[in-house]
Amino acid sequence: FAALLQQQIQDERHKYFLSTIATSGKALLELINDILDLSKIEAGKFEIHPEPTNLRALIEEVHLLFQPKANDKKLDCTVNYEGFLPAMVMIDSIRLRQIMFNLIGNALKFTERGGVTVRVHSSAAILEHHRAITLEIEDTGIGIPDDDQQKIFEAFQQRDGQSTRKYGGTGLGLAITTRLVQMMGGTL
DSSP states (O other), X not given: OHHHHHHHOOOHHHHHHHHHHHHHHHHHHHHHHHHHHHHHHHTTOOOOOOEEEOHXXXXXXXXXXXXXXXXXXXXXXXXXXXXXXXXXXXXXXXXHHHHHHHHHHHHHHTOSSSEEEEEEEEEEEEETTEEEEEEEEEEOSSOOOGGGTTGGGSTTOOOTTOOHHHHOOOSOHHHHHHHHHHHTTOOO
């Protein structure tokens, strides 16, 4: 309803209020979805649905979605493909997109200068009709102290001293991402 009203209201102050309502509603919906995903995963009710996926197209789509945020922050955001990458892979594209959104989103959120690089490479060896594909997300952001590197992958945990006012977040994204990667046979 806020979006509908935004199209009809002309007063800038009222448009601002509606924008705040819409943004808050979207944030609340994301939080609810994260909690539901984590609950389903922990209850063993979350399923992975692999399907033939054009990995390069999926990665480029996610990259394009994050490019405006990188541009707003005056950051470089690049994708590098190294070695052979199969045209199609069997993977749950929805969950891979969710994983990439969490990791690239965090990289951009915690980076003020420099940039974010996504590296994609595949092993040459095929083991039991499977090829290992590695996605690396590297940023020039604030980093994670050694003491916090295990903790941040647990639900509702964030780096010690992280300002939730400045960076936001609930501490669920990396916990969900870790579990999704594990369910897909990978490691984070």
